[in-house]
Amino acid sequence: MKLPRRGFLRLAAGIVAMPAVSRVASAQTYPAKPITMNVPFAPGGSTDVIGRILAERMKVTLGQPVIVENVTGAGGTIGVTRAVRAAPDGYTISLGQNGSHVITGATYGNLSYDLLNDFEPVSLLVISPFVITSKKDVPATDLKGLIAYLKANPGRTVGNAGMGSITHVAGLVFQSVTQTKLQFVPYRGTGPAMQDLVAGQIDMMIGDPITGMPQVRAGMLKIYGVASDTRLPSAPEVPTVDEGGLPNYHISLWHGLWVPKGTPQPIIAKLHEAVLDALADPATRAKLAQAGQEVFPRERQNPDALRSLQKAEIEKWWPLIKASGFKVE
Template structure:
C-alpha cells in the first residue's frame, strides 16, 4: 500500500513538473496577443514641436492597425537624452517605444555622456521620413534674403539671437555650422524643444531658428515668420518658393532631419515586427502621407522602412556626423 501511495505521489510530481515545464515554455508575450495594454510612444521633446507633431499623426493610425491604444507622452530635456534613458531602461515588451531623429539617436551620442548607448541599447523598428531644416527669422527682421541676413549678422556681431532645442540639438549644430560657413557670430538661446522656441520667434523674442520644416512651414505659410532657405540641394515640393541654401548664398549647408521609431533592447522580434507593420501601414495611409507632405516630410520608400534599414542608416549617419561634431568641439552646456 505504501508503495502504491509512493508511486501515486511520484506520478503527481512528474505530472506537475511536466505542466510547469509547458507553462514555462509558453512565451510571455506573442505577436498575436500584442498589445494587451496601451502602448506609450515617448516623444523626447515638448508638445507642439515637430517630432511631437509627427508622433501624434502616426500614433492615431498605428492604434487603428494594432487594435489598441497608443498614448503619446512628452519627456523633454537635455536634447532628448532624458527620454532616451527612460526608454532604454523600459521593460522590453513593446509597450514603451520612442520616436527620435538625427539629433537624439546620432548627435547626442557624440555630445553627451549618456547612461545608455544610442545604438546598442535600442531595437530599431522603422525609418519614418526625412525633411530638411529651414533657416527662418522673425517677421520684423530687416533682411529679406539669406545674403542680406548674412550681411546684417556680420555688421551686428553677437547682437542677434538664435533659438535651439537645447545644447547639442540639431538646431544648435546647424547654427554652429552656419557660423563657420558664413563667418558670423550670434547668441544661441536653448529651449526645451523647438515648439517653445517657435513661440518666441513668432512673438519676436528671438531673431532666428535653424528649424525642422515640420515645425516652421505652417508659420511661414501663415506669414508669421520669414523663410530664408531650405538646407537641401533641392526645393521643397510643399514650399517651392523657398530657395535652397545653394541658391541663397550658403552652398553646401545640407542638413536633413530623419525620424525613426525604436524600442528597448531585447524587445522580442515578433513584437518588433508587429510594431513595424503598424508603422508601415500608417505611412501607406493617404491621409498620413498628405499631412506629412504638408509638413515638408518625405516618407521613406517602403523598402527602407524596415528595422534593418533604420539600423544601417543610423550607423552610417553616426560614422558621418560624430567626427564632424567632435572636430567642432560641440558640447552640452
C-alpha cells in the same frame, strides 16, 4: 521532501525557461493594452507632430490606442533615457530622430545608454530638410542679406531644441560657414522656441518646416532658404541655400521608431506592420506631406534600413563634432 536529482534538474530548467515562455505568450496576445509612444521633445515640435499623426493611424492596425508622451529636456536625452529603461515588452516605443538618436551621442559625454546597442530598430519613417527663418523685424530679405546683417550685428539670438540637439549643431555649423557670431538659446523643443521667435523674443531659427512654414505662410516670420540642394515640394517658392549663396549647407531631420533592446521579434514585427500600414495610408501621407515631410520609400521602411542609416550618420557626425571640441557639460 527530498527531490530526486533528475526531477530537480527538470524543475530548474522549467524555472529558467519561464521568462522565455512568458515572453512568447505576451507576444502572441500583443497588444493587450494601450501603447506609449515616447517623444523626447515638447508638444508642437516636429517629432511631436509626426508622432501624433502616426499614432492616430497605427491604432487602427494594432487595435489599441497609441498615446504620445512628451518627456522633454537636455536635447532629447531625458526622454530617450526613459524609453531605454522601459520594459522590453512593446508597450513603450521610442520615436526619435538624428538629433536624439545620433547627434547627442557625440555632444553628451555622459549618456547612460548606447544609442546603437540599447535599442532595437523598428522602421525609418520620414525626412525633411531644415529651413532658415527669422522674426519679422530682421531687415534682410534674402539669405545673402541675412548673413550680411548677422556679420554687422554680432550676438543675434538663435533658438534651438536644446543644448547638443541637431538644431543646435545646425546653428553651430551655420555660424562657422558664414563666419558670424551668434548667441544660442536652448529650449525643450522647437515648439517652444518657435513661440518665442514669433513673439520676437529671439532673432532666428534653423529648424524643421513643421514648425516654421505655418508661421511663414501666416506672415509671422521671414524665410531665407531650404538647407538642401532641392526645393521643398510643399513650399516650392522657397529657394535652396545653394541658390541663395550658401552652397552645401545641407542639413535634414529624419525620424525613426525604436524599442528597448530585448523586445521580442514578433512584437517588433507587429509594430513594423502598423508603421507600414500608416505610411501607406493616403490620409496619413497627406498630413505628413502638408507638414513638409517626405516618406521614405517602402523598401527602406524596415529595421535594417534604420540601423544602417543611424550607423552611417554616427560615423559621419561624431568625428566632426568631437574634433570641434564641442560638448555639453
